[in-house]
Amino acid sequence: MFKHHGNKRNLRHNLKIASLLSFVAGLVNVAGFLAVQKLTTNVTGHFAFFVDEIFKLNFRQGFIYFLYIFFFFLGSFFSSLLVEFLLRRNEKYSYVIPTGIESAILFGIAVFGENLIIHSPDAIAYTLLFAMGLQNSLVTKISNATVRTTHLTGLFTDLGIELSQLFFYSEPLFRKKLFVSIKLRMTIISFFFIGGITGGIFYSNMGLQVLLIGVAALLLGLLYDRIRFNIVLLERKYVYKIYSKNRQF
Template sequence: MFRHQGKNRTFKHNLRLASNLSLIAGIVNSVGVLAIGTLTTNVTGHFAYFSEEFITGRYSNAVPYILYILFFFLGAFVSNSFIEIAAIRKKKYLHTTPMFLELFLLVFVGFWNYWNFKNTADTNQIAYLLLFAMGLQNALVTKISQSTVRTTHLTGLFTDLGIEISQFIFYRNHPNTPKLKKNIFLKLSIVFFFFTGCISGTLLFYQIGLKTLLLAAILIAIVLTMDNLIFYYNFTLRKLRRKTPVK
């Protein structure tokens, strides 16, 4: 689901990508809100908070909101930079570095209370790291799926879903209806798994706190492992078929 690009990508690849990574984003979303009271999977709301603090003259309070936006942007920038470097060097695994970096950040924040930082009350640091991690993921998913899949926020998704369901009602006999059905199913899957991640993340947070992020990190490790196993299984199968003589 990570390796296939362009015409080689299928609906099944995008569905696997969407369901797995939206589940992870849902967990991060719930942990960010419950642990530090901050949105950590998107930056839309932070523009409004920044504007309020800036207009009322509380400039020092406005700075973190700009940094929230900047760290999400930097995550996306770094993610795509790694992908472009890997593409230039003709590496097969374009997704490896961004995904491992995201995994590392989630583990790091998951053990935040064990690092004995001098100013552990400053929750902005947690927000910066989680927003950077979600910027990494969002850029990776967008790049691989050619903007078909988004996993870290649902605003644009619900807009597209509303349009496509309306089109399905009015144009049921249209030649593009099968493709439209797939698009609707893909988006509903993202919504379902994002909410599942939020619910499971909330339940776990009340039990183990920030260590809930370790579940998201474990899921990334499982996704990467399964993707490798599926790839090598299919590769081996194709190789064996070529060697088998046709009767």
């Protein structure tokens, strides 16, 4: 799911990581909005509010909206910087550490968020935007820009284009590629929606601790990758052992 990068990835890998991370993004989006009434997975709306406040000469509020944008950017920058560094040092940790950091951030907000809502609600928005910038950059880099999980505007645009193309292109190979792309985009949208519904249902009882569901999902994703890696390793050792025995005869 995580460990295959770029051209090594296939549709199955992308569907798995899209399902997991879009679910987490949908959960964070709803939980963050219910907690502080701010969008915490994308910055498009924040940019509009930023410009509006600047034109009103309300520079203090405008600066707050600027910080929303900046923290998303900072998360993306930090994630890419970290992945590039780890790829050169120890490739197997290039996805584990960024995902672990995102999990730690969500865990921290889940545990301390209720106090922050009272004393510094903007800090929750900054932190969640950083985490989502980190996630979006990570999955974009891992999937070679095939998967994006934190916002849906571009996804619905691409989905609309691809669905319209089905009416005009009949070449089997091109239609196969279209169906693959449509399936991936529908998966991201569906799991973002499921994550949002989950966040909305459980927020009324759990508050920001609902983010612990997202933490559990991320950690299970890392665990799944480790188990799969060990299984493949054992299979290869077994095949090599059988091959070696056959050569002896």
